[in-house]
Amino acid sequence: MHLDDLRAERRRWLRWKNIAPLVEAIDALPEPVVTRRSYEDVVTAELDPDYETRWGAEIEKTARMLMPWRKGPFHLGRLFIDSEWQSQIKYNLLYPHFDLRDKMVGDIGCNNGYYLYRMLAQKPAKLVGFDPSALYYSQFRFLERFFCSGIGYELLGVEHLEYYEEPFDTLFCLGVLYHRSDPVSTLKSLKKGLKKGGELFLDTFMIEGEEEICLTPAGRYSKIPNIYFIPTIPALKNWCYRAGFGSVEVLAVKPTDRTEQRKTEWIATQSLEDFLDPEDPTRTVEGYPAPKRVYIRAIRA
Numbered sequence: 459m460h461l462d463d464l465r466a467e468r469r470r471w472l473r474w475k476n477i478a479p480l481v482e483a484i485d486a487l488p489e490p491v492v493t494r495r496s497y498e499d500v501v502t503a504e505l506d507p508d509y510e511t512r513w514g515a516e517i518e519k520t521a522r523m524l525m526p527w528r529k530g531p532f533h534l535g536r537l538f539i540d541s542e543w544q545s546q547i548k549y550n551l552l553y554p555h556f557d558l559r560d561k562m563v564g565d566i567g568c569n570n571g572y573y574l575y576r577m578l579a580q581k582p583a584k585l586v587g588f589d590p591s592a593l594y595y596s597q598f599r600f601l602e603r604f605f606c607s608g609i610g611y612e613l614l615g616v617e618h619l620e621y622y623e624e625p626f627d628t629l630f631c632l633g634v635l636y637h638r639s640d641p642v643s644t645l646k647s648l649k650k651g652l653k654k655g656g657e658l659f660l661d662t663f664m665i666e667g668e669e670e671i672c673l674t675p676a677g678r679y680s681k682i683p684n685i686y687f688i689p690t691i692p693a694l695k696n697w698c699y700r701a702g703f704g705s706v707e708v709l710a711v712k713p714t715d716r717t718e719q720r721k722t723e724w725i726a727t728q729s730l731e732d733f734l735d736p737e738d739p740t741r742t743v744e745g746y747p748a749p750k751r752v753y754i755r756a757i758r759a
Contacts, residue, residue, distance in 0.1 A: 619651030645701030704759030
């Protein structure tokens with residue numbers, strides 16, 4: 459399959475998804491007058507006071523049209539988008555383990571691009587996000603009105619990586635694997651997207667244990683319907699080896715807590731506090747172990 463054909467297919471799909479009202483609202487914003495950009499824990503665009511006085515209400519109205527905001531946070535002038543996930547916690551956990559300078563870098567399941575914006579500080583040669591979500595793509599288009607970063611965004615999934623123009627030095631796949639019904643096939647797709655010796659940074663749900671086994675939820679896990687397999691660390695390592703990775707390093711293990719994921723006015727839906735057993739927060743409402751994540755670095759053989 460040719461990449462141009464895939465892109466044309468996704469453009470047709472976008473029209474079918476009818477995001478025209480969102481696109482029109484984003485494009486209707488006058489060209490922002492940005493006085494400073496910073497890519498720290500809160501990704502920030504400082505705005506000219508006169509511009510913000512005139513257009514601040516319209517900026518906020520457009521941002522609220524794009525809810526829910528899962529990843530962030532962002533400051534656009536005085537507007538603070540307090541996302542459900544405090545994504546800086548995950549990024550700062552991984553940050554000591556990578557050097558992206560002059561590298562070709564991809565983020566699979568990039569959402570609105572928060573992690574990609576953070577990566578700009580390391581001056582990679584190229585940054586590309588992959589995510590087939592029309593909403594998250596629209597959020598990225600909105601943010602790019604202020605950041606003009608040059609980050610690439612492909613409305614494609616992990617299965618399309620092998621068709622991309624060139625392989626990557628480094629791939630990130632954060633919070634995606636447990637949504638895939640065939641995790642080994644997903645890891646194989648990630649491997650195909652990497653240069654030989656390239657590195658993959660991945661996090662996924664895990665369960666404790668030394669056996670090479672995984673939890674397979676009968677229905678929902680933490681009220682999420684599309685969670686298929688939650689492995690022990692030995693099982694996850696075996697998946698990586700069977701997919702063609704030569705080494706796997708565990709970087710961290712961390713429970714998800716309410717400082718990292720919580721309900722805010724920018725999602726208007728349930729969050730972690732609603733997913734856990736109110737009488738036993740070590741269990742989900744379904745009775746499974748509460749969410750815990752393992753972070754790994756895997757090298758393509």
